């Protein structure tokens with residue numbers, strides 16, 4: 001039992017009752033007596049004798065009846081007593097005290113039901129007789145054991161930045177996960193119950209623990225797990241010199257340094273991870289959710305199953321995944337609170353801290369250049385690592401994924417720095433923030449019902465320590481091992497030195513009044529809060545019991561001693577964190593609420609802006625489409641109008657051509673036709689002089705009639721009363737004019753009448769056609785003007801964009817002008833014909849007054865035969881050979897006739913001129929408008945215009961609307 005005496009000396013008297021208010025404790029497991037006559041249910045075991053040693057029925061354990069065959073048993077017992085009464089280390093009482101202390105820890109009920117009643121003098125000792133706890137009040141009520149806050153910007157319910165990311169059970173969801181279920185556990189068959197540690201949360205908050213000092217030890221749970229021996233299989237009861245009794249949570253060693261070690265839990269090789277979690281961590285996790293800080297760590301030699309216990313496997317999830325499942329189960333079971341979860345993951349490798357969540361993002365050189373993470377301390381947060389990445393998680397899957405990412409980073413980086421080997425300490429931290437919710441009927445906004453209450457912050461630290469190792473051959477391994485061993489040694493030292501002593505600032509001191517060496521390693525510095533008693537602590541020590549040459553008895557014993565020291569010395573005064581308000585103080589709840597509303601308003605405003613922008617773009621697009629459609633429609637309309645106008649013009653031209661042809665065919669417009677004469681002379685004059693006025697052409701035609709047309713006219717007027725011999729007015733008759741003057745006179749009258757009628761009909765057609773054209777033109781212009789005023793683009797720009805349209809319009813105008821000119825010509829012809837008719841009538845009257853003598857002689861008054869166009873005579877004799885007897889008188893009469901003819905020609909000219917001047921020839925309204933607006937306006941006709949050429953001849957003719965010559 002030398003080893004037992006080497007254990008750290010208890011610094012507290014077993015008799016000292018705790019005096020301070022302590023956190024709630026689970027009801028200590030009824031440690032039934034492991035010895036005594038009453039215990040008959042438990043099967044005998046090699047370690048029953050040990051149990052029988054601890055069956056005192058009195059408050060002070062009596063080891064007098066110890067059945068230990070060890071010769072030193074007496075001294076050991078005395079040593080225990082000595083320890084219990086505060087004697088010096090090494091005294092026999094020390095062993096006793098240790099035993100009592102361990103046995104007094106609260107034990108979780110075994111899954112199989114109540115613990116078999118085993119006689120145990122130790123367990124029979126009243127719990128409060130252990131006296132291992134002195135009331136210790138922490139001034140840092142809400143500090144975490146391992147704080148990981150980086151800055152005030154850390155998402156938190158306290159500063160409002162965690163709003164919207166909190167998790168809350170829907171109180172209306174009747175199908176929330178049932179309490180205490182572990183549906184997501186791979187160990188579905190595993191029965192877990194929240195009542196395992198039902199010890200009264202209320203007592204924790206109401207301070208009832210003050211009257212139950214012993215219960216403070218329940219805040220530290222020490223468990224030992226035995227890894228199955230792969231070679232032997234699961235042979236829990238055959239570990240050579242080792243004895244394992246899971247039911248009694250006892251491990252005994254029968255070697256020369258043998259002894260019995262009782263813990264809160266001893267997990268045999270056949271017990272799975274779910275069982276380990278239920279007994280060692282479940283209660284702690286739920287307490288963290290209620291507002292306590294909690295730390296779970298696995299300690300043990302390398303390869304003994306620390307990682308297996310903490311992480312587990314896919315088929316057997318370990319403490320970490322099971323804790324995560326429980327966290328979210330708790331949230332579902334607590335609808336009256338909302339929660340915010342933040343997670344960080346770091347490792348300590350060769351005394352350097354690495355952020356596993358950041359490292360997983362940056363690999364290679366970037367990971368190497370990661371900012372160095374340091375440990376800081378402040379009065380509120382305690383010791384924390386910074387800068388450390390924290391991730392907000394809202395579901396178990398998300399949380400598991402983050403941790404898996406960290407695990408992966410830990411492993412892969414080991415290839416570069418060997419930091420991913422299990423030779424590093426890995427720390428998962430989950431910060432839990434929560435606050436009250438009040439019921440609300442507002443289904444739309446659950447947040448509206450959140451009371452502006454304080455926020456409670458607690459931290460759960462889940463730590464997989466590196467395994468202690470003997471010196472390795474490899475240099476790098478040696479370095480790693482040195483760091484690991486140093487940190488673990490420091491941890492062990494601190495735990496062994498823990499005492500109730502504190503300095504003025506409340507920092508724990510050793511029993512000699514010296515400060516504890518937390519700063520000697522990063523690990524101990526990080527665990528300072530937990531070791532100082534501010535946290536619930538659960539330590540899982542893993543061992544592997546191997547007999548034979550490869551047995552690591554020394555290592556195993558060290559682990560067991562470490563666990564015993566931890567159980568003995570760590571005293572937790574963890575209390576539920578107070579509900580803290582934000583930086584704004586008491587009214588920060590309202591401030592946070594206002595801030596939340598402000599953010600919601602901002603979000604809504606942003607959504608509104610986005611929608612308005614989208615709507616605007618839509619409208620703009622629609623407008624553009626509409627405008628394009630309108631423009632297209634306008635274009636099509638204009639094209640249609642042009643086509644119509646063009647077709648109409650073509651038809652008109654064809655019609656006019658047909659009229660001309662029919663006039664020719666009927667002889668109306670033959671050589672003697674005034675219209676032909678006008679047209680021909682106009683063309684001739686245009687050809688000769690280039691550009692002449694219509695009036696001058698008309699004058700020329702009139703003058704020209706002195707040689708040709710005038711004669712027949714005079715002749716006609718003279719013979720207009722000749723009724724007989726009327727011949728059809730035909731080209732044939734024109735061809736034989738000299739042969740039949742009489743017939744010509746008679747036919748000429750009828751022809752003129754027909755010509756007048758035809759021209760009048762033609763005139764009517766033209767007028768109608770021109771009116772139609774003008775109407776269309778007016779309509780087109782009106783619609784164009786209205787578009788100009790309404791449309792986005794001006795008509796000018798539209799026309800400018802369509803030069804073809806401009807050309808077409810110009811052509812149309814020219815065609816209209818040409819038609820007008822033709823009309824004018826015809827009007828003039830009509831007027832001339834009418835005038836001629838009147839003169840003919842006049843001439844007839846004059847003829848009647850002539851000497852009857854002439855008539856009797858059968859002499860005819862013939863027109864002058866000098867004209868090239870030929871004169872008409874009704875006699876067979878040539879006109880140039882009259883009868884000599886009549887020659888003298890005939891000449892006189894010829895003179896008279898000539899005079900008359902000249903007179904008629906002059907009159908005709910004057911009449912035509914007068915009509916032209918007076919505007920009687922203008923029939924169309926447009927012509928009148930044109931005359932009224934601009935009496936001297938010139939109208940140009942271009943020879944290039946096809947319609948114009950077709951109707952009016954090839955030469956350009958420049959006229960004035962009044963018909964006056966421009967020259």
Ligand SMILES: Nc1ncnc2c1ncn2[C@@H]1O[C@H](COP(=O)(O)OP(=O)(O)OP(=O)(O)O)[C@@H](O)[C@H]1O
Nearest residue numbers: 227228301302303304305306307308309422466467
């Ligand atoms: N209780 C157990 N049941 C079955 N297998 C186990 C158990 N404990 C450990 N093992 C196995 O033992 C091996 C080593 O376990 P593990 O890696 O967890 O040890 P460790 O203590 O974490 O080692 P190190 O300190 O080197 O990281 C693993 O293959 C693991 O699966």
